[in-house]
Amino acid sequence: xxxxxxxxxxxxxxxxxxxxxxxxxxxxxxxxxxxxxxxxxxxxxxxxxxxxxxxxxxxxxxxxxxxxxxxxxxxxxxxxxxxxxxxxxxxxxxxxxxxxxxxxxxxxxxxxxxxxxxxxxxxxxxxxxxxxxxxxxxxxxxxxxxxxxxxxxxxxxxxxxxxxxxxxxxxxxxxxxxxxxxxxxxxxxxxxxxxxxxxxxxxxxxxxxxxxxxxxxxxxxxxxxxxxxxxxxxxxxxxxxxxxxxxxxxxxxxxxx
Amino acid sequence: xxxxxxxxxxxxxxxxxxxxxxxxxxxxxxxxxxxxxxxxxxxxxxxxxxxxxxxxxxxxxxxxxxxxxxxxxxxxxxxxxxxxxxxxxxxxxxxxxxxxxxxxxxxxxxxxxxxxxxxxxxxxxxxxxxxxxxxxxxxxxxxxxxxxxxxxxxxxxxxxxxxxxxxxxxxxxxxxxxxxxxxxxxxxxxxxxxxxxxxxxxxxxxxxxxxxxxxxxxxxxxxxxxxxxxxxxxxxxxxxxxxxxxxxxxxxxxxxxx
Numbered sequence: 001x002x003x004x005x006x007x008x009x010x011x012x013x014x015x016x017x018x019x020x021x022x023x024x025x026x027x028x029x030x031x032x033x034x035x036x037x038x039x040x041x042x043x044x045x046x047x048x049x050x051x052x053x054x055x056x057x058x059x060x061x062x063x064x065x066x067x068x069x070x071x072x073x074x075x076x077x078x079x080x081x082x083x084x085x086x087x088x089x090x091x092x093x094x095x096x097x098x099x100x101x102x103x104x105x106x107x108x109x110x111x112x113x114x115x116x117x118x119x120x121x122x123x124x125x126x127x128x129x130x131x132x133x134x135x136x137x138x139x140x141x142x143x144x145x146x147x148x149x150x151x152x153x154x155x156x157x158x159x160x161x162x163x164x165x166x167x168x169x170x171x172x173x174x175x176x177x178x179x180x181x182x183x184x185x186x187x188x189x190x191x192x193x194x195x196x197x198x199x200x201x202x203x204x205x206x207x208x209x210x211x212x213x214x215x216x217x218x219x220x221x222x223x224x225x226x227x228x229x230x231x232x233x234x235x236x237x238x239x240x241x242x243x244x245x246x247x248x249x250x251x252x253x254x255x256x257x
Numbered sequence: 258x259x260x261x262x263x264x265x266x267x268x269x270x271x272x273x274x275x276x277x278x279x280x281x282x283x284x285x286x287x288x289x290x291x292x293x294x295x296x297x298x299x300x301x302x303x304x305x306x307x308x309x310x311x312x313x314x315x316x317x318x319x320x321x322x323x324x325x326x327x328x329x330x331x332x333x334x335x336x337x338x339x340x341x342x343x344x345x346x347x348x349x350x351x352x353x354x355x356x357x358x359x360x361x362x363x364x365x366x367x368x369x370x371x372x373x374x375x376x377x378x379x380x381x382x383x384x385x386x387x388x389x390x391x392x393x394x395x396x397x398x399x400x401x402x403x404x405x406x407x408x409x410x411x412x413x414x415x416x417x418x419x420x421x422x423x424x425x426x427x428x429x430x431x432x433x434x435x436x437x438x439x440x441x442x443x444x445x446x447x448x449x450x451x452x453x454x455x456x457x458x459x460x461x462x463x464x465x466x467x468x469x470x471x472x473x474x475x476x477x478x479x480x481x482x483x484x485x486x487x488x489x490x491x492x493x494x495x496x497x498x499x500x501x502x503x504x505x506x507x508x509x510x511x512x513x514x515x
Contacts, residue, residue: 063446177505179437179451188321188457191488193437193449193505230449247435247451247505 001027003034007041010154013140017097020140024147032075035152042155043078054223055079055106057135058204059156060148061197061228069148074198074228076208077156087132087164087252093238096138096159101236102229103182103244103252105175105194105201106133108167112221113205115213123206126219129167130175130201132252134182134244135226136160137233161226164252175201179247180230184240190231197228204228259285259292265299268412271398272300277355280399280408293410294473300413301336309340313364314477315393317414318406319455319462319486329406332456332486334466335414343394343420349494349514354396354417357494359512360487361440361502363433363452363459364391364421367483372476376467378460385460387425388433390502390510393484394418395491419484422502422510434458437505440489443498448489455486462486 006023013020023038024030043053060066061074085091093099110128138159141150151157175194182190194201204227209219219225236242236256243253264281271278281296282288301311317333318324324332343349351357368386396417399408409415433452440447456462462485467477477483492500494514503509 173505177437177439177503179435179505181435181451181453188453191449191451191454193439193451195437195439195446196449199446245435247432247437 003037003041006038006153007045010038010042010140011045017094019097019142022141022145022147022150023153024150030149032148032152035149038153039077039155042153046080051080051082053078054081054084055161055225056208056219056223057156057158057161057226058197058208058228059151061204071148074204074207075148075152075156076211077152077158079158079161079226083158083160085160085162085254087162087254090255090257091136091160093256096136097140098144099136099138099159099236100233101184101242102135102137102233103180103231104133104135104226104229105178105197105246105249106131106163106224106226107175107201107205108224109219109221112218113209114218115210118206118209120200120203120206123202123209127202127205128169130170130249131167131224132164132244132246132249133226134162134242134252134254135229136162136236136254162252162254163224164250166250168249173248178249180244182231182242182244184234184236184242189234192230194230196230201227259288261292261295261299264296264411265303268296268300268398269303271355275353275355277400278398280404281411282405282408288407288411290407290410293407296411297335297413301338304338304340309338311336312339312342313337313419313482313484314466315414315416315419315484316455316462316466316486317409327406332462332465333406333410333414334469335416337416337419337484341416341418343418343512345420345423345510349394349418349512351494351496351514355398356396356402357417357514358395358491359494359500360393360395360491361438361489362391362393362484362487363436364389365463365483365485366425367477367479367481369479370476371467372471374468374471376464376471378458378464381460381463381467382428385428388428388431388507389425390422390504390508391484392420392500392502392510392512393487394494420510420512421482422508424508426507431506433460436507438488439503441501441503442492447492450488452488454488459485
């Protein structure tokens with residue numbers, strides 16, 4: 001199957017909310033690069049429909065997740081305008097196939113970052129603000145039965161990014177140590193700190209800038225980066241209220257209907 | 258009915274000789290938590306008799322995940338003594354222990370006596386002079402940490418050693434529930450968490466202990482430290498290992514093992 005054909009299948013699954021079998025079932029030799037080729041075609045289709053890239057997300061940023069997938073680096077995908085929502089809004093379950101929630105630190109770029117050779121310090125200087133965020137991850141692949149190339153092709157399993165409305169300037173504190181408690185219907189589901197994302201959320205930004213560089217893509221000022229989950233993702237259903245409380249950043253909340 | 262003094266003798270012998278024993282419940286499956294605390298009191302009395310008075314209180318089983326795993330719905334307390342205190346910069350002598358494991362915690366310095374059976378988290382915070390980063394070094398006297406709730410209660414909540422960091426912070430401007438913590442072993446990230454990992458709030462864990470002590474006619478004296486419960490899973494410590502407990506806002510503390 002060509003990347004275009006695979007992108008068409010994923011596009012159909014996104015639109016119809018009907019999952020497809022993993023590509024790696026039929027093609028166990030599929031590589032992560034093959035996955036990115038499919039992702040690129042899929043994004044082209046979505047952009048042609050009038051969507052736009054507003055940010056990026058990283059996946060597999062924690063050691064346990066990397067071990068589960070047998071990799072030693074994260075993966076990424078663009079976040080499209082149609083895949084964002086404001087904190088405090090209701091998200092219809094019909095938007096998703098098999099959603100799970102993850103609380104993350106979103107970092108905002110005040111300056112454009114272009115790799116290669118972007119250092120942690122470069123990233124720290126380009127990132128001006130942090131925002132409390134929840135990513136609703138979803139998979140267009142049946143039963144989340146994904147291998148690395150499958151999830152890469154499938155927009156890194158992004159569903160909807162829920163962003164808080166209160167960007168906080170990063171001045172005399174480190175995103176690395178910022179604490180977060182996530183609750184579902186008032187029950188604590190997980191706790192974590194920024195370091196859960198690649199050891200430092202700013203490192204996630206540097207990694208992304210350097211990884212995009214060979215494709216001639218820069219991380220443009222004004223975009224945001226979802227830097228990776230700070231806890232183990234959990235399933236959500238209709239009527240669930242998910243809330244993440246961050247030290248320094250305040251809260252972000254979403255209700256599923 | 259278990260012979261409290263005999264059980265305490267067995268545990269004290271294990272502590273003294275650094276040789277693990279079988280869980281008490283293997284022989285006494287009906288051992289209750291109440292009996293277990295009687296045994297704990299007797300073990301702590303043996304520490305005092307040996308010249309090591311109580312210096313601090315510690316909480317155990319404060320993680321909901323751990324409680325579920327053990328099939329219990331309440332935490333535990335145990336007493337830390339002068340002989341268990343490590344100082345900043347001091348190395349942990351692993352030969353002095355059976356099977357040490359380290360956990361990151363928030364330590365509370367209690368400024369006034371707490372013994373009210375209705376004590377809440379807010380009461381604890383109002384009575385707290387300072388908080389500090391801490392390492393709790395567990396050392397179960399039961400081989401392989403195989404035990405039931407009454408076993409570990411009798412074994413003084415696996416108290417082994419403890420270290421309180423060298424920076425004190427007033428608690429009034431901190432939100433300990435969301436205070437971030439990163440726990441490192443040998444330079445690798447073990448896990449991250451916040452204070453909420455201990456009973457949803459570390460001060461709530463301390464309040465639970467005060468209420469439990471009050472129900473047994475005891476209390477927490479001014480000047481005591483309290484280690485308020487593990488924020489992540491414990492990691493084994495062998496000679497040459499080092500751990501670092503790093504917090505946002507309140508600093509960090511490291512411990513090396515030899």
